[in-house]
Amino acid sequence: MAILHRLKQHLSALQPYLKCLLCDETTESKQLPICTDCESELPWLRGHCTVCALPLPGTGLICGDCQRQPPLFEKVVVPWLYSFPIDSMIIRFKHHAQWPLGRLLGDLLGHHVQHSFDQGLARADLLLPVPLTERRHRQRGFNQAQMLASSLSQHLHIPVKNHCLSRIIEAPAQQALDAVTRKKNLCKAFQVAPHAAVKGLHLALVDDVLTTGATAQSLSRQLLKAGASRVDVYCLARTPKPGTQLDL
Structure with a gap:
């Protein structure tokens, strides 16, 4: 030895x-x-909502939206603001198939999530990547959320299931839409596979960017209906509210 x-x-x-x-x-x-x-x-996320991770001026706060209407997911774990150079790195990974950047982002996210576990965050039982429609998957050639989830699984030793969730309705690109329109688009966009054994499990959705949280909210609703005990979100970056000026 x-x-x-x-x-x-x-x-x-x-x-x-x-x-x-x-x-x-x-x-x-x-x-x-x-x-x-x-x-x-890198634009590390400092002060933020302790639930949805919306950037805020101070720490340990809950944003007004989460106070008025708490989301169905329990907590968002995210290391960065969606600003330069993270925004460029995600775009190059997601839309130009620069996979080394994706692996780097996944590795750094894994370190961040593990640190959150070390600080007392409840550990998820299963990782579920946010799905693409079959058409979008064919066009892009890969699902960036699946690649991130695979990297997280290796770092955190949490199993990942790629086929528990499916997107059955293609909606317009979400980036340019307001929160209300996003919610309408996503109302019936997702479904949980009949064979998905999620009852009683603490689940973590994996995605690249959280904007309004509409996708996470829609998926959380379906998973909780299927019997999940809790849903968290692990993602790379969080956008501020439009028009918000933050000191980086």
Whole structure:
């Protein structure tokens, strides 16, 4: 065993350090392709709603929307604001199939979620990626939420199920729509597979960006109807309310 340990140490020493995907400088890590300077300059989410993660001026607050009408999901766990360079990284991953960026984002998200567990967050039993319609999946060639969920599963040792949820109605692109229109579009867009064994389970939806929360709300409603005990959301980035100015 001692010989094997020394061999692993020797091989690790021979392994080259990685190039940062953002600045192309050599990193201080042999596992993550991002340097310390670039990682520190990412738009980390500071003050936010403790339920939906809406960016807020202070910490430990609940936003007005969640106070007036608490969402069906329990908690959103998200490391970043949707601003530069995270927004560019997500777009390049999602729409231009730059998978190394997707793997990096998934790895960093895994570290963030694990830190939340270490701080007392209840651990989910199962990861469920937010689904695409079959047509959108064919066009894009992959589901970015599935790739993120796979990365999280490896980091957190939580199983992922890719076929428990399906999107049965294609709606217009959600990014440019207001909250009311999003809710109408998503009212009957999703369904839980008949074979999905979610009764009594604490589930975590996995997605790239949370904007109004309409998708998470619609999926949570279906999962709770199917018997889930709790639904959380793990995602990469959270958008502020339109017109909100935040100090980054």
